[in-house]
Amino acid sequence: MQSLLTGVERIVYIVKEENLRLWAAKYCALGGRIIGQRADIDTPASVTRALRRVIIEFPEFEIELQAGVNGTQDSSLVAEVQKFGEHCLSRVMLRVEWAGEHIQKFRAMYDTLSMWEHAPALHDKIKLVSRNPQRLWNEDAQQAASLKRVDHLTFPVPVDQMDSRRAFWEALGGEAQEVKTVGTYPADKMILQGIFFNKGVPGKEFGIALVAGIDGKEELSQLTKFLRANGPDQVQHVAYDVGDMAVFCSHFTTIGGNLLAEPIVAPDGAVQAFGWPYSGRNAAVGQYPEFLAHKIGKGVNFQQVSLDELHAMVKNASKRKPRQLFSNCPPPSRARTQP
Numbered sequence: 001m002q003s004l005l006t007g008v009e010r011i012v013y014i015v016k017e018e019n020l021r022l023w024a025a026k027y028c029a030l031g032g033r034i035i036g037q038r039a040d041i042d043t044p045a046s047v048t049r050a051l052r053r054v055i056i057e058f059p060e061f062e063i064e065l066q067a068g069v070n071g072t073q074d075s076s077l078v079a080e081v082q083k084f085g086e087h088c089l090s091r092v093m094l095r096v097e098w099a100g101e102h103i104q105k106f107r108a109m110y111d112t113l114s115m116w117e118h119a120p121a122l123h124d125k126i127k128l129v130s131r132n133p134q135r136l137w138n139e140d141a142q143q144a145a146s147l148k149r150v151d152h153l154t155f156p157v158p159v160d161q162m163d164s165r166r167a168f169w170e171a172l173g174g175e176a177q178e179v180k181t182v183g184t185y186p187a188d189k190m191i192l193q194g195i196f197f198n199k200g201v202p203g204k205e206f207g208i209a210l211v212a213g214i215d216g217k218e219e220l221s222q223l224t225k226f227l228r229a230n231g232p233d234q235v236q237h238v239a240y241d242v243g244d245m246a247v248f249c250s251h252f253t254t255i256g257g258n259l260l261a262e263p264i265v266a267p268d269g270a271v272q273a274f275g276w277p278y279s280g281r282n283a284a285v286g287q288y289p290e291f292l293a294h295k296i297g298k299g300v301n302f303q304q305v306s307l308d309e310l311h312a313m314v315k316n317a318s319k320r321k322p323r324q325l326f327s328n329c330p331p332p333s334r335a336r337t338q339p
């Protein structure tokens with residue numbers, strides 16, 4: 001089934017004002033182009049929402065960096081960074097094809113989904129938008145960009161909310177895969193529900209991974225720790241398609257990037273690598289990027305073996321002194337919560 005949702009159009013992250021330029025420079029070093037910069041700080045009445053923003057374009061998506069303005073103590077953005085850590089995900093804008101006979105029905109269904117009452121955080125996080133029609137990249141520029149498109153988003157959920165979250169994504173046209181129980185008891189055992197959109201349709205496929213931790217008697221799963229630290233309906237990681245992993249890794253290292261461990265190869269030939277958390281927080285509770293290179297002809301990827309290995313990596317990394325995603329970024333302020 002083809003869905004009207006055809007990908008991730010924009011990811012909005014919140015950073016500290018003093019780090020805004022630095023993050024923008026990192027995304028430019030990864031091949032992005034700044035297409036907009038704005039400061040909304042002049043209206044006294046809106047001081048709680050005073051912000052600076054930078055929008056960076058990649059071949060198939062955009063990143064928007066927002067920063068609350070220092071000195072405005074009640075800035076909601078400053079509060080969010082204090083709560084969730086530097087470079088925390090604010091919202092995801094999903095691309096919708098607003099044409100065709102089904103769109104009115106889809107819009108009405110989306111606005112009246114009964115689950116909104118029970119999932120205000122998710123309602124705030126997911127927005128539907130059109131594709132930016134101005135985004136034109138020639139082949140050379142696409143090749144040069146390290147981040148091409150968003151492959152999938154991973155949401156940790158409590159076990160008892162797995163069904164309702166799966167139903168939400170199915171209502172939007174996603175195809176749920178068979179549920180799997182993966183990992184090793186107690187800390188890493190979890191339920192994985194993959195949901196594909198437009199599987200096999202070039203340029204329009206992406207995925208949602210729902211993961212629920214199964215706690216041991218004495219030890220909490222990593223996913224439970226993440227939920228406790230970050231609250232409900234937060235994205236744990238965004239997976240970016242990087243094209244060629246060897247080329248990506250070489251460049252990423254050059255610009256000061258730090259991976260959690262060496263890239264791993266999935267059974268279908270896809271190669272995956274995970275970055276340290278953006279905020280420098282403990283690897284079990286921080287948000288971090290995944291970098292992914294598909295074998296030609298394959299699509300969205302979140303496989304059992306990758307999740308097993310990812311959790312082993314996080315476990316090992318959690319025992320080490322946290323590193324930052326970029327070694328030449330300023331040191332983070334102390335993490336809010338440690339498990």
Ligand SMILES: [Fe+2]
Nearest residue numbers: 154239290302
């Ligand atoms: Fe992933």
